[in-house]
Amino acid sequence: MGSTGETQPGRAVGARDRDSEGRARSARPRDGLGRPLPYGTDGVARQPEGVVRTPEETVTEAQRLLDEGKPFHAHEVFEDAWKSGPDEERELWRGLAQLAVGLTHAARGNPTGGARLLRRGAGAAEAWLAGSGQALPHGVDVESVTAWARELAADVEQNGRAVDAAARAPRLRGAAAGR
Structure with a gap:
């Protein structure tokens, strides 16, 4: 049963959705910002979890999702890179995932959570950049993204209003990459 008291047709009240490995995982459809929708509603296709991509594929897919106004889904792409990538890049991907979650919260109208995660992600990405010595890891313009x-x-924080996620999406490869 969800917080709205809805149940999925054919599900026992109180039953939990499980994935193929038995872990609790909500099967409710989601909107473009990752918010749960009522069972039976058409939602946005979810990003498959645990996909191992090349860094180029990660950046390209995340940018596509950000441009479509789906930062929650972009966060999942970054999270896959964070979990499957080399140890020396984990903080970069973690920081980018936090930035995407920050944009998600800002688009959902949560300015406090959005600002907090945007700053946390920027700090993680900046710290990684300072320690890595790489100017543009996988083409990502970390300095421009953290400034964004x-x-x-x-x-x-100043306006306290929800933002348009697609209109405010970062350019991962910097302004020179264009829209």
Whole structure:
């Protein structure tokens, strides 16, 4: 049973959705910002979890999702890279995942959570950059992306309104990459 008291047709009240390995996992459809929708509603296709992509594929897929206004789904792509990538890159991917979650919260109208996660992600990505010595890891313009995050954090705190996730999406490869 969800928080709205809805049940999935054919499900026992109180039964939990499980994945193929028996882990609790909500099967409710989701909207583009990852919010659960009522069972039986058409939602946005979820990102498959545990996909191992090349860094290039990760950045390309995450940018596509961000451009479509689906930062929650982009976060899942970054999370896969964080969990499956080399140890020396985990903080980069974790920081980018936090930035995507920050944009998700800002788009959902949660300025406090959005600003907090945008700043946390920017700090993680900046710390990784300082320790790595790489200027543009996998083509990601970390300096531009973290500047975007800090600017958006200040904006959502000041305005307190939900933002349009697609319109405010970062350019992972910097302004030179265009839209």
